[in-house]
Each structure stands twice: as structure tokens, then as C-alpha cells.
Amino acid sequence: MSSPPFTDPPENAPAGEAFYTPPPQLPGPPGDPVYQRRLDNPVAELTGGRNWLVLYRSEDAHGAPIAVSGIIVLPHEPPATADGYPLISWAHGTVGAWHMCAPSRDSETSQAHAMNAYPQTLLNHFLDQRWAVAMTDYEGLGVRGNPRHPYMLGKSEANTVLDIVHTARRLFPGQISGRYAIVGHSQGGQAALFSAHHAPERADGLVGVAAIAPANHALDVVRGGAHYPGPNRGYAFTPLFLAGAIGGDPSIRPEEVLSLNARQYWDHVDERCRVGLSWDDSWGRKVTGNYQFKVGYLDDPNDDQEKFNEQLEAMNPDVRITVPVRITQSADDERVRAATTVETVPIIDREVVVRGTDALVEELERTNAGSEPPLSYQFYKKGEIPKPDPDPGELGVHFATINHDLPALTAWLGGLLGA
Structure with a gap:
């Protein structure tokens, strides 16, 4: 079956830095596009598809309208099925709270460059599967004039991760299917779980959520x-x-x-x-x-x-989720720990307990007891994941887990997306 020709939306955005200053009024429902233009930042772009820089309407955690920036990427190849590309809504890890740290603003001199660049292998691989990718910057990142980014505020993260799904569907009608999954790493893993929790009342069509080394406790x-x-x-x-x-x-x-x-x-x-x-x-x-x-x-x-x-x-993402959940964690991760640590502080002789991802998984299993299918926990033992070599930015196993888990994650997502 031959695919219809692509129809791109009109470019309506101001050039340069002015893109990130939204108009004073943001009419329409959450997800409505405000500005869109072809991405002209080669550092931030994914080479596996057609990149669009977008500004879209969302809401903060208290329901006030805000503008949020991000990138939407459609594969170079046509959709594999008649209903369009399945969509991955990507939730990125910690970059900071300053608006210049946003992934869509990335540059080779940015303090956040190593963190923003590393996941591109994963995201390009998704494009190779003929899945579209939507990448929010989150509230307060990218856009000027908003309050600072409310780091790890679950409702705020969820609004932006879910509303960009609507943006993709409205900008590319007929090209984006009704099926989407949420994938996130670190802060983004925590954001992905909160997003899946809020999805039923905000964005239909969610088939599953994957959280890689999710921030917790x-x-x-x-x-x-x-x-x-x-x-x-x-x-x-x-x-x-x-x-x-x-x-x-x-x-x-x-x-x-x-x-x-x-x-x-x-x-x-x-x-x-x-x-x-x-x-x-x-x-x-x-x-x-x-x-x-x-x-x-x-x-x-x-x-x-x-x-x-x-x-x-x-902020702990122990939440009710109604779709399949997959969590990935390495025992060698030194940023988000797998096991609960119990240490005695010298001098004051006080015991400190810090729960890790193992504990979060147990909490999620209790919160979602009886759900089908049950939560899937991909745990990598010590020594299974080598550190990146070279390792710019001292990313360590915390980031290396992303690419190591790629084949297994892709197979899991493919079973849910039907592609």
C-alpha cells in the first residue's frame, strides 16, 4: 500500500531567541500549538527524522496556563501502518532549573550538553522503528518569562509530557496514531511514572510506561x-x-x-x-x-x-498506574541507587536510611496489586553494565544503562505499540 505524501504544518514562529518568548494570551485547550518551525539547532536535532521545534499550551501544577517548548520528530520513513506513527513521549533527566538548560536549547558549550546529548542514541533508535518522538522541555525550561522549572513536581511534569502528545496529533493529523508510550530516564523516569498516573484524564491512547533509573524517595x-x-x-x-x-x-x-x-x-x-x-x-x-x-x-x-x-x-512516584509498567535499574548506578542504603554517620553516631529503586518497585507493586500485566522490573547485576568510555560529564552507569537496556526496552515497547 502506498503512503500518502507528508503534509507539514506551516511555519509560524519568530526566528531565533524570540521563539522562546510566548505571546501574552494562550488561547485553546492544553496541547494546542502556539508556534512551530523546523528545528535549526543541529546540536539538539535527532538525525533519524524530521525535527520540529514547538511551543505549546500547557498548565502548571495549579492549572494556570503556561507555554512549554519542545521538539517533535517524525521518522524519515513512512509509517508502517495505515493509522500513522506510534508516538514515544520522552521525559528527560535532570539538567537544572534555569531555562537555558533545556534540551531544545542545547549547544556544545552548554553546562547540560553531556546530559542532553547522551539519550540521542536511544531516541534515534526509536525513529528507526518508525515511531515518532515528542520531547518536552518541561515547565520553566526553554521558555522565558515562566517561573523557574519546578524540579520533580509530578503534576507539572505530567502535564507537559502528556500535552505534547496532543500537540503532535494536532500538528500532524493522520501521521500520528492514537497509540503512544512514555519513556523517561532519571528525573524523567519519575516524570514518566507520574505522567502515566495522570494520563487517563489528560491524554488517551497510552499503552505503557518505561522508567529507566527513576528518581525516587x-x-x-x-x-x-x-x-x-x-x-x-x-x-x-x-x-x-x-x-x-x-x-x-x-x-x-x-x-x-x-x-x-x-x-x-x-x-x-x-x-x-x-x-x-x-x-x-x-x-x-x-x-x-x-x-x-x-x-x-x-x-x-x-x-x-x-x-x-x-x-x-x-515527589516519590509511588502512584496508581493503569497500563503496563517497566522499570530498569543497575546495581552499579551511583546516582539513583538500587538498594536501600543504611549508614551510620560518623561523629554523631546516627543511622541514615535512604530507600532506593528496589523499595520503589515494592511500593508500586503494592499500590498496583492485581494489575495485569504485573510490573516488569529489569534489574542489572553488578558488573553487567560498563561505564561509558570515554565518559564526558562523568555520566557513569546511570547513563550507560540507557543504551545497555535498549534492545530489551525496544522489544517491550514494540509488543505494546503493535509495530
Whole structure:
């Protein structure tokens, strides 16, 4: 059967940086395109398809209309079936909260370049399967004028991951099928699970969700770090978590959560990507674990710190999901841990427990008990996944898991997408 010729939407977007400044009014329902043009950023593009830079209407976690940027890519080859390309909605990992860290804005000099570039092998492979790919930047990334990115705020992430599905369908009618899956890594794995939870009321046609090394148990991570003396590059995540918590509860005051020393570097969250927050002149060296927060955080938190903790607890993606779920995790991952860690902090002789992905899987199995098919957990033992070589950006096994899992993930998705 011959395929009909492609019909591209008209390009209606301003050139250059002006693309990322939305018009004052955002009419229409979530997912409605605002601007679209052919992507002219070769660093961000996927070579396996036709790339479109899009600006679309979405909503923040409180229902207010916002503009969100992203990229939609259609394979070079025609669809394999008459109903069009199945769609993968991709949820990216941590890049930061500053709008310049967005994947669609990537450049070779960006602090987030290594994190943005690595998943391109996976996404190009999806295009080779004749699956279209939609890649949101998330709320607050890419677009100017929005509040900062509310890091790991589940409802916000879900809105953007799901609304871009509607954008793809409206821009390419007849080319995008009614079937889609959600795939995410790290922060994006957590976002993927929240997106699958919210999909029934926001975007129909979801057939499955895959989360690779999904971020989990944020409260454990933050409280664990707050026990330890000395600096650590991992404390760069503290301002990101606080940015997300404020997105969920704008009444949280950073000056009441953070220590006086840490507050000196709070503004960096609006000026740097995650890598820049880890530098020696910022949270990576200037802030110690047990002096990140205002006195009392661990044993007698004030009202703002209590609200901060509530938002952190709500970021854990233990949610009800009505479609097949696949989670991938490596035992050698040093960023998102598989096993629960129990350590005794020196000097203060206090035990710290940080739950990992194994615990999240158990929680999801309880929350979704009786679901068919049951959750699938692909666990890679120690030594199974080598680190990238070379390893720009010190990505480690946390990122190497993406490509190592590619054949198994593709087979799982293919069974669901029917292609």
C-alpha cells in the first residue's frame, strides 16, 4: 500500500531567541500549538527524522496556563501502518532549573550538553522503528518569562509530557496514531511514572510506561545529605529540590528553609544548570551537608521546612498506574541507587536510611496489586553494565544503562505499540 505524501504544518514562529518568548494570551485547550518551525539547532536535532521545534499550551501544577517548548520528530520513513506513527513521549533527566538548560536549547558549550546529548542514541533508535518522538522541555525550561522549572513536581511534569502528545496529533493529523508510550530516564523516569498516573484524564491512547533509573524517595535523599559534614557535589540537587517544592507550594520561603551560608548560593539555581551548581564556587564546595539548612531541620523543622518535606515526600512516584509498567535499574548506578542504603554517620553516631529503586518497585507493586500485566522490573547485576568510555560529564552507569537496556526496552515497547 502506498503512503500518502507528508503534509507539514506551516511555519509560524519568530526566528531565533524570540521563539522562546510566548505571546501574552494562550488561547485553546492544553496541547494546542502556539508556534512551530523546523528545528535549526543541529546540536539538539535527532538525525533519524524530521525535527520540529514547538511551543505549546500547557498548565502548571495549579492549572494556570503556561507555554512549554519542545521538539517533535517524525521518522524519515513512512509509517508502517495505515493509522500513522506510534508516538514515544520522552521525559528527560535532570539538567537544572534555569531555562537555558533545556534540551531544545542545547549547544556544545552548554553546562547540560553531556546530559542532553547522551539519550540521542536511544531516541534515534526509536525513529528507526518508525515511531515518532515528542520531547518536552518541561515547565520553566526553554521558555522565558515562566517561573523557574519546578524540579520533580509530578503534576507539572505530567502535564507537559502528556500535552505534547496532543500537540503532535494536532500538528500532524493522520501521521500520528492514537497509540503512544512514555519513556523517561532519571528525573524523567519519575516524570514518566507520574505522567502515566495522570494520563487517563489528560491524554488517551497510552499503552505503557518505561522508567529507566527513576528518581525516587527525594525526602530520604535530602535528609540523608543533611546529616553529613563536608562538601559534596551531590548537594547541587538541594536547590533543585527546593525549586520544585516552591513550585508545589509557593508559600515556602527559601530564607526559612536554608542556612545563612546556603542562601548565598540560592540564586545560582536561576543562573546555572545542574553541573554548574556542582562547581567549587557553588553548592559543590561552598555548602556542607549538615549546614545546608536552617538550624532544626532534622529534629525540629520550622513551618517552611515542614512544607518543604511534604513536597519532597509527594515527589516519590509511588502512584496508581493503569497500563503496563517497566522499570530498569543497575546495581552499579551511583546516582539513583538500587538498594536501600543504611549508614551510620560518623561523629554523631546516627543511622541514615535512604530507600532506593528496589523499595520503589515494592511500593508500586503494592499500590498496583492485581494489575495485569504485573510490573516488569529489569534489574542489572553488578558488573553487567560498563561505564561509558570515554565518559564526558562523568555520566557513569546511570547513563550507560540507557543504551545497555535498549534492545530489551525496544522489544517491550514494540509488543505494546503493535509495530
